[in-house]
Every structure is written in structure tokens, then in C-alpha cells.
Amino acid sequence: MKWGLVLFALTPLLFGSPQTHPSIASGAKETSAQHLHSMLAKNAKVLVIDVRAPEEYYESHIPQALSIPLERLPKMIRQLHIPKDTVIVTVCDHGGRSSRAALELQKMGYKTSSFCRIDSWKKGGYNLQEPESK
Numbered sequence: 001m002k003w004g005l006v007l008f009a010l011t012p013l014l015f016g017s018p019q020t021h022p023s024i025a026s027g028a029k030e031t032s033a034q035h036l037h038s039m040l041a042k043n044a045k046v047l048v049i050d051v052r053a054p055e056e057y058y059e060s061h062i063p064q065a066l067s068i069p070l071e072r073l074p075k076m077i078r079q080l081h082i083p084k085d086t087v088i089v090t091v092c093d094h095g096g097r098s099s100r101a102a103l104e105l106q107k108m109g110y111k112t113s114s115f116c117r118i119d120s121w122k123k124g125g126y127n128l129q130e131p132e133s134k
Contacts, residue, residue: 022096028103029113031089033120039087040064046087048116049073051101060128062091062121070097073104088113091121 024030039046040063048065050057057067068076070092082088088110090101098115105113122128 022094022100024095025099025103028099028115030095030099031114031116033116033124033126036062036089036116036121037124037126039089044087046089047082049088049090049101050092051090051097052092056093058131060118060130062116062118063127063129065091070101073101074108077105077108082110084109085112086110090115091118093118095119 036046036048040048048062050061050065050067051070051073052061052067053069054067057065061067073090088102088105090098090105090113092098092101092115095115095117098117102113102115118128
């Protein structure tokens, strides 16, 4: 009986616990995958920034997205001299990181920042860019 309890307690460590995702930041504006796809298809002036870790970006990302991890976003945006009137859509898997990034950009003076979930992009049936060697 004692070993059963120990095994039960160690199961998450042995097999991995369910992955938790940061919650979506309240006040962040969400752009639907359909709307983002439409903007990209029309070659609208939109900057898509993938705020996930570089290895996540490398696995697959929305075509034309620029990789800038969330923790580097403020510094990189300043270095890139992105005009304040640029339409920016930040993306991550489930919206937690990208919604925070959109709010951070608003604090920096970008009025047209929003976020989109890659999860929604996939569910919409839109293609993701993957490494050539897969």
C-alpha cells in the first residue's frame, strides 16, 4: 500500500505533469486567426511578432512572423525603430504571452497592437511554416 502512494505521488515527475499556459491578460485586444490570415493574404502592412522561445518558433510559426521572445520584446522593438503607427499582432500558442506582449506594446505607444493564438491559427486550417529538415 505504501509503495502505491509513493508511485502515485511520483507519477507527474515520471510522466510529466499537464502543461499549464499563462492566462490571457485582461484588456488585450485579440485578432482572430481569420482576420490575421486575411491581412497577410492582402499584403496589408502588419507586423507579426512571435513572442515564444526561439526553439518553439523554429518548430513551427505563422509565415512572415518575426521571432522576438517576450522577455526581449521592449529592447528589440526600440532597436528596430518600428514606427508607432505600425499594426502589430503578437502571437504565441494559447494567448498568454502574446496578450501580455500586446499590452506591453500599448504601454510603449503602439495603438494598434493585438494578439492572436497559434492554437486558433491551426484550428482555422491555416498553414504553419516548419523547418525544411522535418
